[in-house]
Amino acid sequence: MTTDPSNLVEGAPTEVNPEKDVQLWIGPQHPGITGNMSMQIWVRGDEIRLGRTHIGYLHRGFEKLIERRKFIQAFPIVCRICVPEPDTNEYLLAASIEELAGLEVPEKGLWLRTLVMEMSRLAATIQALGGQAGSMGLGLVPNWTYTLRDYILDAFEELTGGRVYHMYTVFGGVRRDMPDGFKERLEETLKLIEKRLPAIDNVVFDNAVFQKRAVGIGVVKPEWVDEMGISGPTARGCGLPRDIRRDFPYLKYGEIDFDVTTHEGGDIFARSMVRRGDIVESIKIIRQILARFPMQGRFCAKLPNMLHWEVPKGQTFVRAEASRGEMSYYAATDGSDKARRVHVRGPSYVHAMSLLERMLPGTIYSDMTPMMVSMQTCPPEIER
């Protein structure tokens, strides 16, 4: 008999019986696992009795590496914390150190940062919606959504020079200006995405298979949101309008008009509907940025020599809304040319660990993958 006192599910079993329950290890090499992590579960028949998340398959020691390098050398490290959405990490590193150094970013640099942040949110949200459909056997939808994401990556390549990892944000602003004709080409991509959305509605949201496997499955209760620090579509799927872009405005989000998408139910269907709404809102935000973008002015502040740049002693905390939820950085400096500590906290730190373990007992085994995908659990941001 195994008992785990950290299992906090009300009314759910906190113990497993080796004579009745079968222990299964799923992942890290398994198509149903979201990334390089594994799940240790105990099942009785099809029902999961207890589940544990195991990580450590992708630990690259990013936080330690940052402590041993100069500030500017940290950008190629932090972007690798999240493959689908690296720009959030680049922005948060820059924002935290700029705040401690008292470095101002020019207006144009702020608009360009807002643009790449929203483009990366859009690309990651589209990818996640396709992944959700794919996790339930609707293989056509990921083909569509990955194609659409690739069009956004084309735009990233034109703007930043990189498709997946951009390293576009630097201290004081961004690396490059917007190329001529970029606005028109990005608008074409946005129109392609909009054109595809009704078909996604037909195949996913109006589909009885999807509804059967998503409605009432993987329920997150609204009272867990503050208790556990849940954020992003997982919180908004409980009907709570939590969005860092609106609650703690950063970059140019305070000047942009957009709605915070919510949906009732707290289940996989609700989280998918929130993502569907997020795609529409992201397109709306990108169009406003393109319309208001200042063509004149500097895109990066004048910087000191980055190889000898010392930042005064201090500590701060910054946050941003990634497609999966709240991403935040704690940074402490000691007056030297390297950070004393940079701590990264991604949404999966809660969603894939304590929340998933809380949701698993009582769930049917085949629902575990759609549940994990619905929270976009991402191991690299857990084990940095």
Next chain:
Amino acid sequence: MTMKAFVEELSARFEVLWTHAQRDDLFQFGVPAVQAVPLLSYLKAHTPFIQLTHYTVVDWIEDGEFQMTYLLTDPVGRRALMICARIDRETAEADSLYKLWPQAVTYEHEMNEMFGIHFPGSPRMGLDFCLEKWTNTPPMRRDFDTVAFVKEMIPERPGREFITTRDYIGQKVGEKRLLHDD
């Protein structure tokens, strides 16, 4: 109520060692380690700062101390408090927040492995987080020597034969055509 006034009110109940307004929506202050968890319990029960957003540690090795850093958010008032408490680096023991916020288990599990800090009562102390059967100095401590560890654990490979582009082309097409210096 401003954040400064709020913290001044708190100082009637708890010993506040220092305060600093980092931003309009972020206020920092320090408390003695023994008062950290009672303060956090009070904040959760009686104030809008109910969400544990960040929970980490900084190694101030030159002071012989770890700084426990707790960040609480008021999701309605849209502001945050950063609470800092220093503990002795040798004993490296801090009170657990697991009973207040269940997700603290993950943070404490990680700090236990990466910094060697013990949280009495926290359920996953001593279990592997992301390292496997680690017996060396906890790797996120400042005195953990990464270069020495790599040299000890990973055998050095001879590597590839190094040849400069200039030499390579010189071999292929002849030194005379490459150099243009004759």
